[in-house]
Amino acid sequence: MRLLGQEDKETLAMALDHSGQRATPQRETVFGVLLDQRDHPTADEVYARTKSRMPTISMATVYNCLETLVSSGLVKQVNIEREPTRYCPNLAPHAHFHCRDTGRVYDVPVPEGMMKDLAKVLPGEYSADSVELVFRGHLAKEKTK
Amino acid sequence: MRLLGQEDKETLAMALDHSGQRATPQRETVFGVLLDQRDHPTADEVYARTKSRMPTISMATVYNCLETLVSSGLVKQVNIEREPTRYCPNLAPHAHFHCRDTGRVYDVPVPEGMMKDLAKVLPGEYSADSVELVFRGHLAKEKTK
DNA sequence: ATTTGACTTAGAATTATTCTAATTCAGTAT
DNA sequence: ATACTGAATTAGAATAATTCTAAGTCAAAT
Numbered sequence: 632m633r634l635l636g637q638e639d640k641e642t643l644a645m646a647l648d649h650s651g652q653r654a655t656p657q658r659e660t661v662f663g664v665l666l667d668q669r670d671h672p673t674a675d676e677v678y679a680r681t682k683s684r685m686p687t688i689s690m691a692t693v694y695n696c697l698e699t700l701v702s703s704g705l706v707k708q709v710n711i712e713r714e715p716t717r718y719c720p721n722l723a724p725h726a727h728f729h730c731r732d733t734g735r736v737y738d739v740p741v742p743e744g745m746m747k748d749l750a751k752v753l754p755g756e757y758s759a760d761s762v763e764l765v766f767r768g769h770l771a772k773e774k775t776k
Numbered sequence: 777m778r779l780l781g782q783e784d785k786e787t788l789a790m791a792l793d794h795s796g797q798r799a800t801p802q803r804e805t806v807f808g809v810l811l812d813q814r815d816h817p818t819a820d821e822v823y824a825r826t827k828s829r830m831p832t833i834s835m836a837t838v839y840n841c842l843e844t845l846v847s848s849g850l851v852k853q854v855n856i857e858r859e860p861t862r863y864c865p866n867l868a869p870h871a872h873f874h875c876r877d878t879g880r881v882y883d884v885p886v887p888e889g890m891m892k893d894l895a896k897v898l899p900g901e902y903s904a905d906s907v908e909l910v911f912r913g914h915l916a917k918e919k920t921k
Numbered sequence: 922a923t924t925t926g927a928c929t930t931a932g933a934a935t936t937a938t939t940c941t942a943a944t945t946c947a948g949t950a951t
Numbered sequence: 952a953t954a955c956t957g958a959a960t961t962a963g964a965a966t967a968a969t970t971c972t973a974a975g976t977c978a979a980a981t
Binding site for chain 3 (some may be wrong): 652695
């Protein structure tokens with residue numbers, strides 16, 4: 632485990648301040664958990680990982696912290712097929728791949744131009760502020776990571 | 777309200793048979809409800825609409841019928857942001873637009889070529905059998921329908 | 922020092938969905 | 952026609968992720 636670096640702490644503090652919220656040890660720890668292992672953990676998983684660093688934290692607080700991080704814009708929720716919500720600190724535009732065998736979720740980089748093209752399929756009466764792209768299928772071989 | 781036409785009944789019977797299941801009045805009625813008003817109803821809404829045509833049907837049966845229809849391939853589930861699952865009998869490849877104001881979901885036709893292009897962003901180790909594309913935002917004016 | 926309001930916490934409540942166990946039904950074999 | 956078989960339906964209980972509630976804690980500002 633790696634603690635939150637000074638740089639990440641600054642980022643967090645600024646983003647929270649910008650949305651009228653405070654940095655707290657719990658929020659820093661949860662954010663650190665997300666940055667540390669970018670495997671799209673569920674709230675349960677975040678709770679378990681956070682608890683090992685901060686044993687007194689409660690599930691409710693984990694939910695609160697995650698919500699705070701999302702509202703500050705540093706973390707995105709990833710919802711796939713009514714499964715428990717997953718959390719993702721990858722702010723670059725990207726798609727997701729959901730493996731039917733393992734249930735794991737992988738980030739898929741999306742080229743700049745593709746996002747532009749996607750916007751074009753929308754008829755004029757719609758104006759979208761977010762696009763979500765999820766692939767589902769299988770991994771060719773075994774992905775070790 | 778419009779009853780299930782002979783053609784739709786055939787389609788349903790064939791699809792069910794193909795997946796080793798039987799056509800029943802409940803399944804026909806639920807399917808009719810979905811074809812009748814293609815506004816992506818939730819199970820609750822399907823239940824209410826179906827009950828007005830077949831007052832004795834139960835919620836469990838509605839869930840069972842929806843599951844059956846999905847497994848037969850005639851209906852697709854549409855999941856958006858952990859909201860209750862919606863049901864959609866539109867089999868053509870299409871995207872969805874989720875209005876932040878009303879919560880309504882609209883079908884957005886996607887040109888053939890776009891789907892092809894989307895597949896290309898997937899690195900070789902992934903093989904996708906389904907793609908989900910959801911836009912979220914606002915409608916320019918008021919959409920009356 | 923005291924107040925204020927934000928934050929954390931444990932546990933209860935909510936809610937969409939699934940499960941269970943009993944009943945009904947349709948088709949087939951007797 | 953009648954009995955069997957497995958599928959389908961049903962009411963209600965159970966599940967599980969998330970949200971809510973109400974009480975307690977803390978940090979900053981007066």
